[in-house]
Amino acid sequence: MTSIAVQSTEFQNDNRQWLLSPHGTDPGTTPSITLDVSTFTQATHYPNGFIVSGIVIAQITATKKYGPADSTATDGRQTLTPSTVGILFAGRKIPNLLDLTKDVGSALLVHGFVDPAKLPIANAAAGGGFLTTAARDALRLIHFAS
Template identity: 45%
Template sequence: MTYIGVRKKSFLAENRSWLLSQAGAGPGENPSIILDIASFDAEDHYPEGYIPSGIVLGKITASGEYGPYDATATDGRETAVELLFGSLTIEPGATVVGGAGVHRGEVEPGRLPIESGAGALDAAARQALFLIRFADATTTISTEPAGA
């Protein structure tokens, strides 16, 4: 039977202003990841119904799924391994959601969505994410090859 009722769907305008270049963001460069929704706090991480891109992630040892990086965790999330590449809508009742991670590239820390607590960038996360170059808004990133 065909449904002809009215459906409402909202769309999210992605904000990746924290990503300063396309290095590490090309096709095939972002690994597929699965987020464990129970490891996120709805009030802190997705009060508007979506987990924003740029949140710092750790990998849960027991499941292999990802949750917000938390230096005080003891389940594997105490080590930062990725930044979330794209915002993800959380459907009511969902336990996991698929996405993509960023583990190399150039990022402006001041534009990341979480400033403190679980999912935020701290000194230990900066060290763990050694393939990411963290720069401030005034840093110029050259796209010219070396020696050009």
């Protein structure tokens, strides 16, 4: 039998003020990735249950999943190369706040035009995810305008 029970779904619109143009966001230009939810910090990256777009993320060597770029990490996210770093293009809801082992898919911005002052994570935030000099150097196909 088909259920007609009332259901609710939470969602959040991405705030992409940091993106200066649609260049680099066409279909097929933002690679699909898997986010390792356990690498994100609730207070910094998802205070309301949604990982926000605009976080600088890097690949975890062993799993090829992504988490916030972090110079203090020891899983690969500390080593930023053009093939392992990008900016989270599409924010995502944490599937289960009580079980951070459930990963979620998203998209990665690898080239385009970005206003670094409007990225959501401030420099020196706990848990990483902000734009560092190393990230700027590795993100060669992103033009950072001031």
